[in-house]
Amino acid sequence: MGEEKKQSSYRRKVSTRVLSYFLAIAVLPVIIVSVILTNAGTEPLLKSAASNQQRLSSDGARQVDRYIDSLISQLELSASQFSLAPDQLEPQLKNLMSNNTDLQKVEFLTLDRTLRTATRGSDGIRIASSTLPSSDNSSNNQGLSLMDNERQLIDVSRDVNNRPLITIGISVYDSTSTTNRLLGSIIGYYQTTDETWKSILPELDSDEKMYVVDTDNQLVYHPDETTLTIRNDFSTVESVRSFAGGEGETKQTISAEKQDVLANASLTDVGWSVIVEQPVSSVNGAYMSFILTAITVAIVMVVSTVLASILFTWRIASPVKSLLDGIRRLSKNDYSQPIDVKTNDEFREMSETLNGLGANISTYINSLQANNSNLSFGQSQLQSIINSVNDGIIAINARQEIVSINPSATRIVNHVEPPFVGRPLSEIFPWTIDGRPLNLDIGYSGTKSYEGVVLAKGESVQYMNLIVQVNEREDESVAAIITMHDQTATRELDFMKLDFVAIAAHELRTPLTVISGYLDVINREAIHSLSTENIEDLQNAIIGTQQLRELINKLLNIARIERGDMEIFLDKLNLTQMTATNVEQHQQIAAQKRQVLSFTSSINHNVYVPADPASITEVLNNLIGNAIKYTPDGGQIRVNITATSDEARVEVIDNGPGIPEELREKLFSKFYRAERSMITGTRGTGLGLFISKTVIELQRGTIGISPDQGRGGSAFYFTLPVYLPERDDALVTQNVSRGRHGWFKKRTNN
């Protein structure tokens, strides 16, 4: 539930973020522009208006100059074509007037001081002629002055209605003669209409106003004034400039209409001023309208942005939501409903890919489930096999704790209270081997078996073999599998067998003792009572009895070894003396085969060993007896004793057939006899070397065959540790000594 909430809040965040990005992109520039404008105020607009005015007034001045020039040129052209013939002058003037409707009056003065004046009246053009009085000098009359000074006249005069007339006067010369003779002067009075001015002056915005003032500060043209009068506030050029800021400068001031205006003035060539005026309020209005436009644009952008972002979010988010829902279904292992995205874009591709993925996963899961059910079927079969196996099976982890245990294993430890799983192996199965606690080594991988493992169960004991299979360290949970194979019954059977051997041997011994006893009795009397032939027969019987006794002793020893009951009683034994004596005892038998049996010592002192005299006697009997038995008649047998500071070594060397290398190990195993014994037909049980090996090893010695040194024959040896009082005194059986025929208490006194 919490997750749903979280996911939807993520989604909200996405749309919110999209909207905010869009708004930022759209509105930010508007805000920036607005802020800049607000901070700058109307100043830039005013500046722009001022420079515009400057340009307008300057343009206006140049246009006025051009207009006046055109008037002069027109007048010159007309005058230059005049003929001075008296009958010609009046029609020429009339013609001039009618060709130029702006002309209100023309004054033509000839050198004879005759002034002809053409005026435009309601009844047409009238010509009047007069002669100037001689008293008039050029300073009083413009026409005369023109002739005197040969200058142009550009001025503004007023008609009766006080309307301004642009007055242009020029000198007239005879253009036909080469002397360029002065003929007179002509002055034209032009009344310029609003239409003319509008065509002369530059185009203006409705709120702008342009007017023209002459050098006498009289208005020459003003769009609002029908009757143009002198502007008193424009009394001088300076005053104009102070009002309008003058050439190149726009000034904010109060107009004649008491308005806040921006004004600029430019001077024409003839010294007139062209003034342009614009109310400041119109500039502010423009500013306000700009602001309004900006706000409108901003609002439009915001609205369109919101719409666009909603559209975008809808276009993006809805397929994303479909995808998300689909993925969520996939994550909940619901593969039934494919993801449905209708858009023809990457989302659709993504959804189709995801659908494919979902189908794959679904297929995979189905196959996994199928495999799983196969596995669990297999597992249950395996489990039932493991459960029904008679051998105990335990799985342990690396800490040697029980992870799993089968019923057979739990039956073995039915004296222990369950549960078993999780408990240390050594607690449930306190195994011992050779009387010591079994220390399972699982620090390797592979199989190791432990035989003769003992499990104490209260009063009783169970014997078993263990097979420990240590896993590769991939699976930490199961480090090793232990299989317990119960050996108790087998072992009991073995013991019964051994018991049988022991009892049989024992029961054989009593009659044998009786037989050998009586044979001995007879033997002692034989010399007196028996024939030589009978004595030989008796000797054979005695030898046979001895052989039987030795065989029975060997069988008993084997039984003891197998049961682990072999008893060794260490004494401080003079090995040199014992060996010498033993050799001596065998000499008679060797002599029968014409063999030379000798004893040698490589050292010049007696060697003492901590050993069991009876068993060492048996070993010597065995080795020397074998040598005699297997060495051909007439052979040589040497028994040598040698010793280092810590080891005594007895070697029985013969010059017989020798022992093949491959048989040397086998010779010391139970019931093995060298093949040669079969060939030579010598008899034997093959038990002697096995018993010898066992007893020598029990006494910390070694036994074996010396390596061939190319001399032929064989060399059997055994070693024993040399007697060390500090080590061995404690081992020697203190109060009992074993004699030739049994044990007797040691008598320290007497």
Place this chain on the structure above:
Amino acid sequence: MDGSKNVLIIEDEPMLRDLYQKALRGAGYTVELAGNWAQAREKLVNFKPTYVLLDVMLPGETGLEVLQFLRNDASFSCTQANILVLTNLAQHSVADNAMDHGADGYIIKADILPADLPEILESIND
């Protein structure tokens, strides 16, 4: 010891008794024979043995029981006798057990010849 050579043989095997008797009498010993504890007790009424050869495997009271009677009951006059246990089992544990119960020695019957007995008896006091 008083130098007398009285031997009581307690052995259930008649032929062995016979053999041991022959060997010891030949060596100058006075020998009395018993096949079990009951017979031995009868003999002991009038016979003061210096040596007792005692089979551990006896019908009725076992050798070890007999050993204890002889050692501990002064009425049998055997507390100071040399008591040697006879057996064929040849196991030290049996010998140890016998020694613990007061035996002076232990003879493995199969390992000796009856003719060796006088020598063995003499060797005990060496």
